[in-house]
Amino acid sequence: MPIKYKLMHRTQPGVAGGGRKRWYAAIASDGEVTIDDLVKQIEKFSALSEADIRGVIIALENVIQDQLVNGKIIRLDKLGSFYPSLSSEGVEKDVDFTVANIKGAKVNYRPGKRISDSLSTASFKKKD
Structure with missing residues (x-):
């Protein structure tokens, strides 16, 4: 499609x-594709039950949150990586920098090669 x-x-x-x-x-x-949709699709390729798949997805979400808050990069092999980044105000001297200069944090995602490559074969169609 x-x-x-x-x-x-x-x-x-x-x-x-x-x-x-x-x-x-x-x-x-x-x-959109929801977790329910993903679970149904994964169930077709797995011997795991719907409840097991849902549990693994929710547990993965919790672990990713915990690790990002601790400044870790999460590498999920072929899926790609999640990593935290900061936005801050600049100061003239490094000694003048305080935590108050940090304006926010966000999560970045870098897809794995297979996911990136999948878009190179995508076709496009103008929406009616």
Whole structure:
């Protein structure tokens, strides 16, 4: 199934003042896949029960949360990696930096090679 896209009329990225408006492609979401959907699909390829699969997914979520809060990188082999990053205000001298300069943390995801490569074979279709 192709990835659906829509056209967005936006100013040029990186151009001071916005530059000329141009048309750019953007993903047009084609729905969601929930944990329930994933569990049903995984159940087809596994000898595990629905409850076991759901339990493993929930446990994985809990472990990932705990490890990210501790500043760890979580490498899930072919799935990819999750890692924390920070946003902060800059200061002139390193001695002036305090925790108050940190404005937030977020989670980044870097897909594994197989997941990245899967998009190289994707086809595209304009959403009606």
